[in-house]
Amino acid sequence: MLKRLKKLSVQATHRPRGDRAFRLSSMGVAVVLCSMLGACAVAPGMRMMVSGGKTAQRAPQGAGAGTDAAGTPPTTQVADATPATPEVAITELSVDVVRRMQEERVEKQQEQVKLLSPAPQPYTVGAGDVLQIVVWDHPEIAAAMGSTQSQQSTRPGDPTSGFVVDQAGDVTFPYAGTLHVAGMRTEEVQKHLSAALGKYFVKPQVTVRMASYRAHEVYVDGEVRNPGVVAVNDVPLSLYEAVARAGGFSDTADQSDLVLVRDGVTHRVDLTRMLASGTSPSRLYLKPGDLLRVVARDENDVYVMGEVNKPISAIPRRTGRITLADAIAQAGSVNSSTADAAQMFVIRGSLSGTPQVFHLDGRSPVAMLVAKEFDLQPKDVVYVDGNGLVRFNRVLTLLIPAINAGLTAGLVAK
Template sequence: MKDLVGKSAVVALIGLMAGCTIVPGSHISTTPGWFLDDDGSEQAESLPDSVQIHAITTAVLREDAEQQTEPAANLLAEPESYDYVVGIGDVLQITVWDHPELTIPAGSMRSPSESGNWVHNDGSIFYPYVGKIRVEGLRVTEIRDLIAQRIAEYIENPQVDVTVAAFRSQRVYVTGAVNQPGAYPVTNVPLRLLDAVNASGGVTESADWTDVTLTRDGTEYRLSLRAVYQEGNPAHNVLLKEGDVVHVARNDDNKVFVMGEVQQAKPVAMTRNGLTLIEALSASGGYNQDVADASGIFVLRRAPTGSDHLVDLYQLNAKDATALILADGFRLQSRDIVYVTAAPISRWNRVVKQIMPTFQTIYYGALAADRVRDLDE
């Protein structure tokens, strides 16, 4: 009778196992035909077109480094020499040497900006003997020559000097995660990205200095302060112009999500220096050596807009622990998902754990029924 009970239980167990086609929990397969072999080669059968698979290798790291965003070519096309152009609202200080009657003294109670010649809304100034002169759009050297030419009718060999006493016509705007956001003047000293950020008090602790947006004439350009500070890349330290808007993004929402067979699944905030795959794994306590599949460490990333696929899937095979050096060079992007999949034996153990209560119920139920039957006999 006991043999009959055992056979019945085994048959029931086999039936349950045959019908158990869904493994508990999420999983990313590493079996041939779906992802990558241990050597990083892709199998013949691919995933659906919505997913593109990449092995994290030295080639991928080199490609990632080469694809670092560089400013557009028109931002890099700067004039050979910089010279300020006068605009409406600027105040000019005009001096005619040896003719103090033509020079308005600043005095102790008046600053040069208060005593100078203001550029009116029509772009002109008024000067004695010369009359009304249009100066908007001219350099101070051109204004100097123009005044000297006209005043020469009244003064022999006039010595004229023109400077800008107050720069009021042109502004750039710094917003976002800086200590003192606001409008800052464009002057006769070239104003570059770092100059504007420093003038605004520098970036805050919550700033993402890899994500700086420059808006010029309705077009947005991506710049990186880290590229300037750490890498010394002058291409990102662009020359700013009138009307430019510089926005330094915050990194509060810049995080990656670490899931799967790790010690502590959680979102990991990105620092201003960014975040690598090994840093994200370390922040979550590392992958669980007992149940994780070291060849199945994945990074899921939304494909760029306009791509012919939806998801880029990167796989790291860390069965050889030295491959983790690749993880230290693989930079994550905001909203990436790091997923460590389970080893096959771990998945099987979860199936067994789910069906064992049912198996035990069937076994002990059959055993109890046999005992009742024996008593009746």
């Protein structure tokens, strides 16, 4: 093709001055040729632009670790900065890096368990609770509870027969008057009531127990079979018990991502890792007013793009875990014809935080072990870059039609 272009250009120098069409077509071919040579440096298509030469900031992991034979720190690549994005260091994935990240997650999980598993507190009376109060040897006082004492409530919302604690936290009882009982345990209410009745009866024998627990509740929402309100009673309510009362996890639930909102603070609970580390979820007790939401798996998907057979939004397994190998497998594996196995990237982060970029050289068999153990996080982006020959071939595919058109115009003019 280059010989043909050279021949046309030589012919153009010997053509008469009046043959403008041929000269213009030859000039067009020359311009297209220059564009083709320049386009090889800026091949079209999406790709990860990286540069090297910066020293890694990671601390050594052992004697001799983190340095080469000369004792100098290793170098790492960085993602090239643009006017809209900052320069981000690229972390090379290895067995040691993946193991260290797993250990850090275990430590954070243990700290979270300690934070969310205080000793359960005894149940205290609150507004809306129904108390059953019996004064022995004084059956006339039982009439204060009304004629519904032995009848069943006709509607689910009706309170059980007894003395209802009003919204101010008070209860009214014959002879004793109005007592403020909110925040007390049943045995404390019994002592205060016995003291109040002692003014009218000789050593009154009083029994107080809860007839209906209605004051304290937790809310379970999201991917459970029966979302709604779960009442808290005198038995401490664990996280697992709350999910069980809500019907258990649905088929679309992500068991690794439970959102617990307590006192205005949001905590992310990973049941899958807790069980894997030997920590029982029954150690996490809920408090009245807690909100527990089970996230759906399709909300925690990851994006796989680039030179894969089927770009896809990969969904975690039922346990909520998804590794780099899982995501690539769901995308139909890398494209063996166009992918560069040495250029596999994971982009993590958001606009509000510091982004992270991980790089995996998939040419080594050990890299597959790393990919199998490297856990992805929700909304991660997995990108597989293309090889240089494919990008050059795409340049030719775009430019050859223009070159052929120029050559055809030159031959027609000739």
